[in-house]
Amino acid sequence: MGGFSLIHWIILAVLLLLLFGGSRFSNMMGDVAKGLKSFKQGLADEDEKKGLPPQAPPPPQPPIDITARPAEPEAPPPPAPPADDKPL
Numbered sequence: 001m002g003g004f005s006l007i008h009w010i011i012l013a014v015l016l017l018l019l020f021g022g023s024r025f026s027n028m029m030g031d032v033a034k035g036l037k038s039f040k041q042g043l044a045d046e047d048e049k050k051g052l053p054p055q056a057p058p059p060p061q062p063p064i065d066i067t068a069r070p071a072e073p074e075a076p077p078p079p080a081p082p083a084d085d086k087p088l
Helices: 006-020 022-050
Strands: none
Touching: 006 022
């Protein structure tokens, strides 16, 4: 009851090609691509109308330092509590 596996996608693609034919299917995918492009253009136009500047990419992050550092000396263990060996 999860997602589709690779074999499911292959069977689906073969059925779509048989049903619609190669050229008709590619035309539909081209129309979908044009729709997505138009949608993105509409979002950019909307930002321009609001006076928002175009979104700039985030500034680059500084590189992560992965050089080995010397191990810190271990702290000596705490002293043991005094034993109560005195007779009562």
